[in-house]
Amino acid sequence: GENVEQHPSTLSVQEGDSAVIKCTYSDSASNYFPWYKQELGKGPQLIIDIRSNVGEKKDQRIAVTLNKTAKHFSLHITETQPEDSAVYFCAPRSGGSYIPTFGRGTSLIVHP
Amino acid sequence: EADIYQTPRYLVIGTGKKITLECSQTMGHDKMYWYQQDPGMELHLIHYSYGVNSTEKGDLSSESTVSRIRTEHFPLTLESARPSHTSQYLCASSEFRDEQYFGPGTRLTVT
DSSP: OOOEEEEOSEEEEETTOOEEEEEEEOOTTEEEEEEEEEOTTSOOEEEEEEETTOSEEEETTEEEEEETTTTEEEEEEOSOOGGGOEEEEEOOEETTOSOOOOOOOEEEEEEO | OOOEEEEOSEEEEOTTOOEEEEEEESSOOSEEEEEEEOTTOOEEEEEEEEETTEEEEOSSOOSOEEOOSBTTBOOEEESSOOGGGOEEEEEEEESTTSOEEEOOOEEEEEO
16 A cells, blocks of 8 residues: 655744645555645645646645655645644545545644 | 535544434535544544445444445444544545545544
C-alpha cells in the first residue's frame, strides 16, 4: 500500500508570512494529489488538487507543486491570514484505487 | 458546499448500548466511506462501499458494521458501545476517483 508522510505536524506563523507543507508518498502509480483543510468542528474540505501531468497549480493565495520524480508534493499558502488556521491533510491516490491514503495532518496556526 | 449529512452531531451514551450513526448524501455518489479520527488528527478508514449491497472493511480494524441498501444512505452501527469507541466519526462520498466530500462528523462519547 501507499506510505505517506506529511511534514511538519505543527506549523506556527505570523499573519502575512508564507507557509509550506510537504507530503511524501511511495507509490509511483499515484496520479491524483489533493490537499484538504479541516476547520474546527467540521469535516475536511478540498482546497486544491493536482494531477500527475501538471507540475504546479495556483488558486489565489494557495498553490500546489508536484515533483513526481522525487515523489513529493507541497502546499504553499502566501500572505497567511488567521482564517487559514486549521488542520491540513494531503491524500495522494493511486490510479487504480478509489481509496486515498491520508497524511497524518498538519496543524497550521496563524498568529494575528 | 457538499450535500452530505451526518446525525447526530454529538452523542453521549453508556457502555453496552447499541447505536447507529447516520450518513446521507444527495449527490448520487456510488462511493461512500467511514473514517475514525483520533485526537491526534489522523484519519483512519474503517469501512467503505462502492455501491448498493457492496461493503468492505478498511485499514483500521473496527467492531462496527455498515450497510448500503440505498445509494444515498450509509449507516454505521455499533452493537455494544464501549469507552474505546469514543472518537470522531466522519462520513465521506466520492464520484469516480476524484475528491472526497465529507460530512460534518459525529462526536461519540461512551461513558
